[in-house]
Amino acid sequence: MKEKIVKKIEIKQSETIKGKKLKKNAFQERLAKEELAAYKANRIAATDPEYKGKTKLQVKMSGVLLALLGAIMGAYATVSIMIPSGLTYGGITGLARMVQNYTGWNYSLTYYAFTFVITILVWIMLGLKEVKKILLLSVAYPGFMLLFELLDTKLLESNDTFLAAVFCGVAFGVSNGLTFKAGFSSGGTDSLAKIIKFKRLPHIGINDITFVINTAIVVVSAVVFGINVMLYTIITMYISMKVGEMVMFGLTDKLIELNIITEIPDDLKDYIINEIGRGLTSSRITGEYTGEMKKQLKVICSPREGFLIKRFLAERDPQSFVSVFRVNSVWGVGRGFSDIREIDN
Template structure:
């Protein structure tokens, strides 16, 4: 039987509660008082509130239940239970902040959109980092990321979904509101990435095809102190078998490797691919074990 890690559970719910508070504050104290619209289920709920007169928190509940059902079907009970937690907790916190009637910024839509993007992005990032979802479009993005678009960043999928919602808001409200919403979503997307993957410089993956692969391997192993993977490949033009080297390192180390290769084999082929994050043992890599 798997041992229950109490400290990890406490840490999970602490960060999730903090994320809920930040997002609820951003919506009730920055977004709504400024007359702005956002993406996600919140944006849909606000749009329907304007069209129907029904309070957006009630609409949010109904839409969250529909997303929850989809998550249970596509991602299983474990993910579903995590969404259940936030489907109950987040709307409750949102209602509390709505009743407090706190206005953080007034009469400055540009500044409001910037602040909303920052606060909401940090809050959403905290929830996603612990593996939870608010039961909104971030859940839909998570499903698409896991099942279909594994090669696309979670924040990019969120941006595409929310852009569709924001485009609809331009019809209900006006173009200015929609444009401010786009600004806040872009800022939020960047903050989600920073919270989830940290402030460190991005990693790169280098693929090298060279006749001097032994010298290059030794340089990467002993001078750069990075691991190297090698595999045989077959070229399509010459139909010849070559050896391809692959390593993951920082951008600065990539430039050192490039300099060495240019001095060693100027005819080498080098492919550099940006990497969002690396999990595992290694210098500058993130640990697979979650912090408690």
């Protein structure tokens, strides 16, 4: 009798253990299926031709329209505010103004000539891929200026130079912010800076080269138009920079920290160091969910530079994981950083 009871207990325990194992296996199978489904969903999300309910064509067209809107605003500010007020600006705009001042040539056609030359240089030096980024605005921007010249538009009734400088700065800022946000370039001094960097000064960042070119144009404008106009130009460019950042990133801090996990850490590292001109650090991390080890990159940069990094990753590795933190202040040596010996305001 005892043996029968023991046997029954053993059978019951065995069935219980088997049941638990079956449940465990079923749970593991379900978990594995869920993980596979999530993986497939992530892959589809990364490569899907639709983005937030829009096809690639729709996304591209919305970017083109945004860039054209920016071009219209910039062209209107140039023809209707800047030129009638006797002001100037940096970049190709400033070069065209100086040529116009000495020759009397039509401003828009002069601008067209400069953009045409730059487009040809970019094609020869950097290839067709870079030309595609600047072609739209190289054609549209001066085209809109010609249109506003024919319409003979003028915004300000009085000759208030300071007001004109402020409004120019706001309009140029919105224009630059919209075109940059749309992923296009006007083909100005930033394209020249790229050529100089990749052909002559690979160790210097594009932003630094662009700054030097624009500074040189502004300084020369003091000789051509006078010191007062140069000072007004500095005001316009400063307002333009700040408004452009607001359009692209909202009312955010001047520095952000990016923590990046990507499948292309080496490519991203080269891009950040060589093209953006920022330093960065890396560390080995382990994903506890997958148990996989990866390299994490950390960089502190401006919001504009963060936007460039985001665009780079969106094109090369859309499955990247990036966390963004606002940075109040950084003490150290670097662009936008505070000297550690100084007192923060």
